[in-house]
Amino acid sequence: MDTGEFRRLWDDLAAIGRADDGGYLRFSWSEADLACRDWFRAQAEDRGLRWETDRNGNRYAWWDPEPTTVPGEAPPDDRAVLTGSHFDSVPHGGAYDGPLGIVSAFLAVDRLRAEGAEPRRPIGIVAFTEEEGGRFGVPCLGSRLTTGALDPAAARGLTDPDGITLADAMRAAGADPDALGPDPERLDRLDAFVELHIEQGRGLDGEGAAVGVAGAVWPHGRWRVTVTGEADHAGTTRLADRRDPMLTFAFAVLAARKEARLAGGLATIGRVEAEPNATNAIAARVTAWLDARAPDDTVLEAILREFESKVQDRAARDGTQVSITPESETTLVEFDPALRDRIATLLGGAPVLPTGAGHDAGVLAAHVPTAMLFVRNPTGVSHAPGEAASDEDCAAGVEALAAVLRDLAC
């Protein structure tokens, strides 16, 4: 595929939600998200694809097979092959995480059409809502709601950092939050889901391959860590009299790192809010978010157990109170082995890689045969403005996705 073709469609989307630092602010149901949704609709309409939005705000474009007119001929299979990803970003995230899977999907359809291929079953392109949890805190919001992994009432009540609920944000964007909920019939109509994504590490670079296939998604989760102390004057309160939650928080950051290192996993505290957030006052409360991941569920549990116990000990010494509550948890996901092997072989023995990143594909995998394609990321940087892939590798990703769709659906 011509890299210019990739670049043209990529550039067409690139300005939406881009901040001055080159990172993206594409939070779900924001102006930028709505502009991305409009872009998706325009892409579908330009190609004559039927488009729709499901009850959870996930948007689809469909390339349907021609109905058969030959008497006695078997009707086309109506169970679809779905591909796509998400538009939303982490705050100041990179351009590729998510949108690459959607742009590549439209281009793969173009590629198949250009060679005269005809689908024998529907080929769908999806843009899932809020994969990153960048606004309402729960990752894979749209796919979790669709699979029933997230209670719709709980979802409606989720709040963003400004205190706006998901329900209000949806209403303001013209969507109906009362419609949120599981959609088993929609899942039953899927034969397979294949998500193309930029790699978020340097595995493919090490292998010297432009495209790879996912083997598994590490277990991972997010926990809210709330440390409560007592606000007081920074200049008059004796050190011995303080109940300073900032101390417990500082310990927690180091404990997360240490327990992850000892157990062989990963743990990060990348978000924190202090109240009242004054320079000359001891904080009353610090809220932080722990992100932890590990190669298997036992290691992840061990990190959490040790983290919690050490932070509680420290809180007792600081005179503070700590609560640690899960906001989302995902156990180990192993992608469908038959589909994984079929795709790896089809792509000439593409490398199979695990990933520590979460994906809607990981959520769908429990319900539909699911696979992922990764496109090489030479620096491995992701969730930051430096995230990038070469146009040549992105074009190779489109070719690979087209080959997969041809194999599964044409």
Ligand code: GLV
């Ligand atoms: C999503 O990209 C995540 O891994 O948090």
Ligand code: MN
């Ligand atoms: Mn991401």
Ligand code: MN
């Ligand atoms: Mn992603």
